[in-house]
Amino acid sequence: MTRTNKQVLFIQGGGDKQDYEADKQLVDSLQAGLGKAYSLHYPRLPTESTPDFGRMKQIGREISRMAGGLILVGHSLGASMLLKYCSENEVRKEVSALFLISTPFWSGDEDWKDGFKLREDFAETLPKNVSIFFYHCRDDEEVPFDHLAMYKQQIPWATFREIDNGGHQLNNDLRIVANDILSV
Known part of the structure; x- marks a missing residue:
């Protein structure tokens, strides 16, 4: 990795080894679409x-480890x-963009x-x-497609990509995300 490479931090869905391995296919697809000018960091x-599975602390730690x-x-x-x-912490690194795939909008009274x-x-x-970019497939079997509409109401200035099919994992094909990253 050279210092001229653009840094990408990819945060997995779920929390177990199976989720990490499943999302590794997304990371591989994204890296292929971005090429060698981008370095992807994919921490387990x-x-x-x-209550948050430790994610807030873990994300902060991973961001602080990134150069530039x-x-x-x-x-x-x-x-x-x-x-x-990003909404609850001061991010001390320069973040150029946020790409969010199959994003649940958590609601309800369950503790x-x-x-x-x-x-x-x-x-x-x-x-x-x-x-800020959101991506969601209409046929997502895990996160209902209407969650995207909730984000549209809250963050109307974001870019929203509605994808007809590909399920929760976008058929393990992140070319659409890679193209957007290359455009920012």
Whole structure:
């Protein structure tokens, strides 16, 4: 890795080894689409026994390890936790864009969701001058497609990519995301 490479931090969905391995296919597809000018960092984030599975602390630690400016990409739970992290913490690194794939919008009264929910004013506290992209397939079998509409209401200035099919994993093909990263 050279210093001229653009840094991409990819945060996995879920929390177990199976989720990490499944999202590795997304990372490989993204790296292929971006080429050698981009360095992808894909840390394994273990599930901790905290309400947010330890994600807030883990994401902060991974961002602090990155050199220079960076691009943040998350899938599913990882996408929602990146959004939560960026809306609740001062990000001390230069972040040029945030790419969120199959992002759940956590709601409801179940206690187990409390560590994942966004604050009511989350959109107002997101870093300024950061491009935000959302991607969601209509046939997502894990995160309902209508979650994308909730984000559209809250963050109307973001870019939204509605994809007809590809399921929760976008058929393990992130060319659409790579093209958007190359455009920012």
